[in-house]
Amino acid sequence: MTGFSAQWLALREPADHRARHPGLCAQMTAYFNTAESGLGRTAERPFRMVDLGCGSGSNLRAIAPALPAHQHWTLVDYDPALLMAARHALSQWADQVQVSDARPHSITLVKDHKHIEVTFLQEDLAVNVERVLAMPTDLVTAAAFFDLVSPDWLVRFCQALTVPLYTVLTYDGTEIWTPPHAADQKMLQAFHAHQATDKGFGLSAGPDATDILRMALTARGFDVQVGSSPWQLGVSDRDLMSALASGSANAVAETKLVANEDRQDWLSARLRAQSCQIGHWDLFATPS
Numbered sequence: 001m002t003g004f005s006a007q008w009l010a011l012r013e014p015a016d017h018r019a020r021h022p023g024l025c026a027q028m029t030a031y032f033n034t035a036e037s038g039l040g041r042t043a044e045r046p047f048r049m050v051d052l053g054c055g056s057g058s059n060l061r062a063i064a065p066a067l068p069a070h071q072h073w074t075l076v077d078y079d080p081a082l083l084m085a086a087r088h089a090l091s092q093w094a095d096q097v098q099v100s101d102a103r104p105h106s107i108t109l110v111k112d113h114k115h116i117e118v119t120f121l122q123e124d125l126a127v128n129v130e131r132v133l134a135m136p137t138d139l140v141t142a143a144a145f146f147d148l149v150s151p152d153w154l155v156r157f158c159q160a161l162t163v164p165l166y167t168v169l170t171y172d173g174t175e176i177w178t179p180p181h182a183a184d185q186k187m188l189q190a191f192h193a194h195q196a197t198d199k200g201f202g203l204s205a206g207p208d209a210t211d212i213l214r215m216a217l218t219a220r221g222f223d224v225q226v227g228s229s230p231w232q233l234g235v236s237d238r239d240l241m242s243a244l245a246s247g248s249a250n251a252v253a254e255t256k257l258v259a260n261e262d263r264q265d266w267l268s269a270r271l272r273a274q275s276c277q278i279g280h281w282d283l284f285a286t287p288s
């Protein structure tokens with residue numbers, strides 16, 4: 001449905017988790033520890049998160065250890081196959097799983113003594129983001145999502161946001177492959193042209209997404225912190241680097257901006273690359 005397969009998301013998950021900016025995550029945890037009483041949260045009332053474009057649940061698996069012991073997550077995606085994959089992957093990840101016939105769209109997990117309720121919500125965020133943001137929540141989060149959406153949608157999202165936002169792994173447009181190749185620059189430009197196409201939200205913001213979020217949230221009085229979170233891939237990430245190179249080459253082929261011969265030469269070099277760094281931004285924003 002979206003072009004994001006559960007296999008691709010599983011392949012990138014270890015690199016995604018390594019890349020996250022540790023200082024920003026610590027800041028987010030400290031904010032909620034300090035703000036705990038202000039949130040009116042009690043032991044009975046779980047800490048509530050909404051994860052936009054959850055895929056197979058990688059973001060929950062990364063953040064849950066840094067959050068309070070009793071959590072409720074709403075995982076939102078419009079792809080039912082990915083929501084099923086999330087349910088499966090989270091059940092495998094947890095130490096204990098409870099399901100109830102009375103709540104078919106939810107599961108309750110125990111992981112490292114944390115009690116985590118998860119509700120799966122199929123929703124098209126291009127259409128219904130305001131409805132999702134109107135749900136009672138303490139934190140909105142997303143991973144590898146905001147570069148897919150349009151500048152107009154980002155502004156709309158920021159207008160509807162009333163709680164803290166913690167978003168990670170928004171592509172920043174930089175890629176450094178080693179060793180370098182003569183076609184690197186034109187391949188990257190063509191890849192950016194492909195990235196800017198419509199992914200269901202209007203023409204995508206791509207690498208501009210973090211700047212647009214930062215400006216729109218600052219204008220609304222949010223305090224916004226940004227930290228870089230590049231993928232640092234080496235020979236031990238061979239499968240991910242190869243999938244990335246093949247995916248880029250396919251995207252570039254669709255643009256017809258690079259001659260076939262140059263593209264194929266670039267791809268065969270990249271399938272043997274020693275390392276690559278792909279830039280991302282993480283962002284934590286709190287309402288004043």
Ligand SMILES: C[S@@+](CC[C@H](N)C(=O)[O-])C[C@H]1O[C@@H](n2cnc3c(N)ncnc32)[C@H](O)[C@@H]1O
Pocket residue numbers: 002004009016052053054055056057058059076077078079082123124125126127142143144145148199200
């Ligand atoms: C790059 S994947 C990231 C998945 C996950 N957050 C992760 O870090 O592994 C982008 C996700 O956004 C979801 N998505 C794309 N368009 C969407 C839409 N219109 N409504 C809801 N989810 C959408 C995709 O199905 C996919 O799961």
